[in-house]
Amino acid sequence: MSRKFTIKDNSEESRLFLGRILAAFALILVLTAGLIVRLMYLQIVGHQHYSTLAKENSIKIEPTVPSRGIIYDKHGKILAENTLTYSLELIPEQINDLDGTLVRLKNLLNISDEKIELFEKLRKRQKKFTGIPLLTNMSQEELAKFAVARPFFHGVDFHLRQIRRYPYGDLAAHVVGYVGRINEDEMKELPIAEYRGSTFIGKLGIESAYEKELHGITGYSEIETNVQGRPLKTLKEVNPIAGTNLHLTLDMDLQETAYNALDKFNGAVVAIEIKTGAVLVFVSRPGFDPNPFVVGISNPAYQALQSSPDQPLYNRALRGLYPPGSTIKPFMAMAGLDYNVVSAQQQLFCPGYYQLPNSQHRYRDWKKTGHGSVNVSEAVTQSCDVYFYRLAGMLGIDHIHTFLQKFGFGEKTGIDLVGEKAGLLPSKEWKMSKKNQIWFPGETLITGIGQGYHQVTPLQLAKATATLANKGKIVKPHLVANRGSENASQEIIPLKPANISTVINAMVNVVHSNRGTARSIGTDIDYQIAGKTGTAQVAGIKQNATYNERQTEAKLRDHALFISFAPADNPQIAVAVIAENGGHGGSVAAPIAAKVIKQYLGNQPLPQPIKPIPANEH
Amino acid sequence: MNIETRREQFHAPNVVERLLSKLHIDIPLFLCLLIISLLSFVILYSAGSQDIDLIIRQALRVGLAFLLMVVLAHIDPYQFKHFSAVLFGIGIILLIAVFLMGYTGKGATRWLDLGFFRFQPSEMLKITTPMMIAWYLADHALPPRPMQLLIAGVLIIIPTLLIAKQPDLGTAILVASSGAAVLFFAGLSWRFLLAIFASLSAFTPILWNYLLHDYQRARIITLLNPEADPLGNGYHIIQSKIAIGSGGVYGKGWLGSKQSELEFLPESSTDFIFAVFAEEFGLFGCLGLLTLYLLVIGRCLYIASQAQDTYSRLLASSLAFTFFVYVFVNIGMVIGILPVVGVPLPMISYGGTSIVTLLAGFGILMSIQTHKKFIPG
Numbered sequence: 003m004s005r006k007f008t009i010k011d012n013s014e015e016s017r018l019f020l021g022r023i024l025a026a027f028a029l030i031l032v033l034t035a036g037l038i039v040r041l042m043y044l045q046i047v048g049h050q051h052y053s054t055l056a057k058e059n060s061i062k063i064e065p066t067v068p069s070r071g072i073i074y075d076k077h078g079k080i081l082a083e084n085t086l087t088y089s090l091e092l093i094p095e096q097i098n099d100l101d102g103t104l105v106r107l108k109n110l111l112n113i114s115d116e117k118i119e120l121f122e123k124l125r126k127r128q129k130k131f132t133g134i135p136l137l138t139n140m141s142q143e144e145l146a147k148f149a150v151a152r153p154f155f156h157g158v159d160f161h162l163r164q165i166r167r168y169p170y171g172d173l174a175a176h177v178v179g180y181v182g183r184i185n186e187d188e189m190k191e192l193p194i195a196e197y198r199g200s201t202f203i204g205k206l207g208i209e210s211a212y213e214k215e216l217h218g219i220t221g222y223s224e225i226e227t228n229v230q231g232r233p234l235k236t237l238k239e240v241n242p243i244a245g246t247n248l249h250l251t252l253d254m255d256l257q258e259t260a261y262n263a264l265d266k267f268n269g270a271v272v273a274i275e276i277k278t279g280a281v282l283v284f285v286s287r288p289g290f291d292p293n294p295f296v297v298g299i300s301n302p303a304y305q306a307l308q309s310s311p312d313q314p315l316y317n318r319a320l321r322g323l324y325p326p327g328s329t330i331k332p333f334m335a336m337a338g339l340d341y342n343v344v345s346a347q348q349q350l351f352c353p354g355y356y357q358l359p360n361s362q363h364r365y366r367d368w369k370k371t372g373h374g375s376v377n378v379s380e381a382v383t384q385s386c387d388v389y390f391y392r393l394a395g396m397l398g399i400d401h402i403h404t405f406l407q408k409f410g411f412g413e414k415t416g417i418d419l420v421g422e423k424a425g426l427l428p429s430k431e432w433k434m435s436k437k438n439q440i441w442f443p444g445e446t447l448i449t450g451i452g453q454g455y456h457q458v459t460p461l462q463l464a465k466a467t468a469t470l471a472n473k474g475k476i477v478k479p480h481l482v483a484n485r486g487s488e489n490a491s492q493e494i495i496p497l498k499p500a501n502i503s504t505v506i507n508a509m510v511n512v513v514h515s516n517r518g519t520a521r522s523i524g525t526d527i528d529y530q531i532a533g534k535t536g537t538a539q540v541a542g543i544k545q546n547a548t549y550n551e552r553q554t555e556a557k558l559r560d561h562a563l564f565i566s567f568a569p570a571d572n573p574q575i576a577v578a579v580i581a582e583n584g585g586h587g588g589s590v591a592a593p594i595a596a597k598v599i600k601q602y603l604g605n606q607p608l609p610q611p612i613k614p615i616p617a618n619e620h
Numbered sequence: 621m622n623i624e625t626r627r628e629q630f631h632a633p634n635v636v637e638r639l640l641s642k643l644h645i646d647i648p649l650f651l652c653l654l655i656i657s658l659l660s661f662v663i664l665y666s667a668g669s670q671d672i673d674l675i676i677r678q679a680l681r682v683g684l685a686f687l688l689m690v691v692l693a694h695i696d697p698y699q700f701k702h703f704s705a706v707l708f709g710i711g712i713i714l715l716i717a718v719f720l721m722g723y724t725g726k727g728a729t730r731w732l733d734l735g736f737f738r739f740q741p742s743e744m745l746k747i748t749t750p751m752m753i754a755w756y757l758a759d760h761a762l763p764p765r766p767m768q769l770l771i772a773g774v775l776i777i778i779p780t781l782l783i784a785k786q787p788d789l790g791t792a793i794l795v796a797s798s799g800a801a802v803l804f805f806a807g808l809s810w811r812f813l814l815a816i817f818a819s820l821s822a823f824t825p826i827l828w829n830y831l832l833h834d835y836q837r838a839r840i841i842t843l844l845n846p847e848a849d850p851l852g853n854g855y856h857i858i859q860s861k862i863a864i865g866s867g868g869v870y871g872k873g874w875l876g877s878k879q880s881e882l883e884f885l886p887e888s889s890t891d892f893i894f895a896v897f898a899e900e901f902g903l904f905g906c907l908g909l910l911t912l913y914l915l916v917i918g919r920c921l922y923i924a925s926q927a928q929d930t931y932s933r934l935l936a937s938s939l940a941f942t943f944f945v946y947v948f949v950n951i952g953m954v955i956g957i958l959p960v961v962g963v964p965l966p967m968i969s970y971g972g973t974s975i976v977t978l979l980a981g982f983g984i985l986m987s988i989q990t991h992k993k994f995i996p997g
Binding site: 015018019020022023026027030031033034036037038040041042044045046048049051052053055056063195 | 761762763801804805807855861862863864865866867868869898902903906907910914917918921924925930933937940941944948951952955956957
């Protein structure tokens, strides 16, 4: 291990290096002296000053939490507000015998075990020197009882606190969401200064999506305290800036109508104002009461919600995935006309079933006897399955995928809520990458009637319907008004006007012709509704078996779907309805949509189509 | 062989010395580090709300770090030199891995999640960067020529930027200064140093406007005017100044810190532990601690001056100087003359990562000191 010698002047290098060592050490000494000077300044010159601050009168910085922005509906109805209530809080660090104190409080105020359990849960999550609520929303009686016994409870006190309240309860829970106590994981990700003092954070819905704006900016006050930390006087106050109030596009009257119209069915209703993309109705039924989540929901109550077969916590409108069923047919018809694989007049024969060449498998029509010869318009109106099997076969899955994607199928709509699902628009590539299988021709056929792999969310369906009604101009749904998104996108799907009117007329006939599948809703109005019914299979039916609605158990019954917009000649509102296990789209889902449309257009002065005024007419 | 025997004629080592030379431990350095470590337990006990478990956990880490130091001291410096480039390369690859798929916590991506524990590759670069630069410069004549300087500069900037982007400004500063220190000790001309200093000053606006994150800018603004942001960054500085100032000349005595006890002083057992120390032990305590640090640095620089080859000299002196930068940046930020960057007080703050790297560095220094060969002339 000999040292490697290169041509260099070693003694010169050593001298240079020693010089550098000395220079570095000198620099270190100078900088250290700098530190010492500063320390002397703080500890000798400033000692008196800092001692005063620290020992005799400590200055505490108390954050002032801003009041959270209020959430309103379209007409100014309050969806989320702040109410002042008294809560009983314990500071564990200041209590010597916590268990004993809890027992005494329990006896004094008749506190349920559930609340004690909740307190213990919160206690694990919070720092021991902060107040942890045992009771919230205290009654006058509870306040009075505690006030008398207060001197005997060190570290326990009541405080006036702002508590978030949701007056509409389960009606808008899936839109508005709720706030809850900040947990440790959230604490790590939050800006410390902004949330010093904050106890609540939006967990779901609008409350979560617009957390930053709703929260506001925290203020603070400098408080002089004595050695025990008791406040003596306020030296300086910087007021908090309250959170921004949010005005939603939601119409609570309409929302209530839709929610009640779903009645005994689980499901979703989404209504969109076509010109703006404003979401008027966003129902997911059943809802849940968000209020218990604010103060902390008890375990049994949460378990009950979690394990309910109706899944009330599940946001069906945003995250529910359903096969579109026959509601896909207007879009398929549009695709057929657009790609020129059928003409508007061309008729195809429907014998009640369809078979691929060289195959025994019969793809059945819902009408056993068949529809006879039908053109595209009649096929939509009567919801002829065979026509769309053949149309899909002629288009091929690639064209179907490309065309439907333009309407937003298989993609998130980008609504201002967190957790939206994208659904699934199948393609050859998708099947190869996810299932490692090639695409079979039969799968193209059933995609043509909205069965198979294709899955949509109710929101997606509403958006696609609104876009169709908007003559291909893409509608972007949103829930918060005045966001600039109203003067929306200029994105347009290039569609021929003639084809659009063919499809829209067919949809009008669904409601207004005597062979339409939703003709029951077309009465008593002086405008026209365009719609399409749909029925999505929940359970597969074996070949040669017949589907009997009565015998099928409620949970296996088909989902009823309906998409619609009105007035047909000047579309204002688009509505998508899914009633889970509702059976028929026409009899169950369509009346729900009709109620929403009729109420909306009934209250709405219909904008007259703008006609140019001749210049010489006064 | 006869060289070794000749050496023994000059000075016959006794049993203890022979044993120590077998252990490859440099006694003065080892003693200083041991004293600082024991001192750290004393302060941590007070700063960490007298939690004995915390001390035990820390003692375990320190013990492991000392073990690593002794192990590294046994390796011949030639081996370090031999593997310098490889280790540096591995470090850079790991940093890129962090960049691409690192674990994110508290808004920064610094860790690689290895399943059973999280590894912070940027720590490794605190040692491998000076190793790399020293290796690169060692076999050429010194002082380095402009071309070599340029290449060395690039070699320093790559890890620095990767770490600064994580973002971890504290570690980036330490890595950059460890590399720059090598260049300084290699004899970078004073005129060149001045030029760099001038261009850095010119570079400041670019740095400020484009390279610093918002929170980093906020910290610098806070330094200049802590009262502007008393809930956020300013809070640390205001509270630590109160703690230090109220300690006075003699301090409030051990366990006497009121500020950390009342939770006025956040991060009192990690980055801001010096404030607790200054509050409890006063100016005299601070002078004592600084003296201990200076003893460590002085001994390390002495080791560097006695080193026999260029690589060892450059590496040893750089490690010594970086240790000082560590001390200076931390204390500077706690006493409010430098912006708040996440640099712990070396050997004292709670936490395992930095102590392992630090003692690994001292291990290398001890290896340099105890593996000398007698060279005639």
